[in-house]
Amino acid sequence: MNEPTISFSIHDDKQVEMKKILTTVYDALRQKGYNPINQIVGYILSEDPTYITTHNNARSLIRRVDRDELLQALVKSYLDD
Template sequence: MQEPTMIFSIKDDKEKEMKKILLAVYDALKEKGYNPVNQIVGYLLSEDPTYITTHNNARSLIRKIDRDELLHTLVRSYLNE
């Protein structure tokens, strides 16, 4: 009996990677005593990397994410689409 073919989705992998990075950045900001949500929103609105701490390499990590793609993903997630 053959097993069904698995569908590979690059989109799902990208979203998982974005979430992993965003959680790591969130944790780094929280560890340094910042309000992570405010700092991430500031970064997303301005694209100024100084909103993100260098602690635990968070600034380098967040710059690996395409900002527009992240915003699309966040809005889609918020609207449950």
């Protein structure tokens, strides 16, 4: 009996992980009273981790995301919608 082949994409897994991290960072910044969008943009442009709070381990999390991949995902998302 043949079972259907299940395919998965590493690219999709990376996108899901990136979104989880960004959401966690966004929430941590908001909880600390920062403007999350401004702080995340500041980090992306400068790669200076001090734009991101250490609250809820947000600073460590954001550093696990490759900035180039993040920018590509953001531009793609913006243009696809």
